[in-house]
Amino acid sequence: MGGARIGKMAQTIIRMGGYQGARSVHTRAGRILAREFLERVGDGHRFDFCEDVTVLGRPSTDLFGMVAGGELDLCYFASSYLAHEVPDLAVFDLPFWITSREEIYPKLYGALGRRLAEAIARDTVFVSLGFWDNGFRHISNCVRPIRRPGDCRGLSIRTTNSAVHRATFRALGFAPRFIDVKDFAEAVRTGAVDAQENPLTNIVNFKVHETHRYLTMTGHFYGVTLVLGNRARIASWPKGARDALYAAVAVATQAQQRLAADEDVARLADLAAAEVQVIGTDAFDRAAFVEATAEVVATHSAAIDPEVLRIARE
16 A cells, blocks of 8 residues: 655645444545545645544435535445436346446446446536445344245335335335434334345444344345545645545555455354354345346336446346
């Protein structure tokens, strides 16, 4: 890590926001980003990272407005929450489409990442700086083991604020309910919802496993987290500051992806130690889940650029 320092320039202050705690792979990557930026620009510059805006009483979704309005310069956020403004991002929300990190990473670094960055710039005030790994999402619940779609019927499930996600869970028989990250852990703890879906790191870090004793390794969505910046604000910075930021994001992204993969291994061990009943990939009827959600894929693919779909599937 680290890089050559740039020449002397006017002070640059970067303000970044997040919405997860200290153990989060996103928080750790944000710290790496800050360190890498400061190493490149030298003394006299600042990188202020508000690691979790929800502890300030703000919904996580405030981050979009905070960056758009100039209160912050950068944030990270799950791509699903921006798909209503950038329809092509819904390619990550099509259930059971992405099956491995080895499959998706080269595409994010290549043509798919470029096309999505162009779409974000075209449709929003943001600039896409990087794509972080938000993990494969799995279903946990406090009622019964889930092995086939019929097991989902009658259960309420907490979802993200994504039309495709809600449609997916309705197709499986769940009653979906959006709850912001700020209130998510409490909703699970109190039984306000029967089920939820998240990557393993969130299931452990938010202590979901203390209440939900059943986990099915569905891997139904692969989560992408966007690193977003205020496009006009970043364009106004000296070139040296912009170059330092882009280089820092590149280093932080590679580190974040390694952390995300390592988290899956470590958190699965935590779940085993906590005696959570884990239904593995060989013990649930994946084909039935794919069949149950096929109409969701067909319906919601129609709003996505066909070239984006082609690149994602090739």
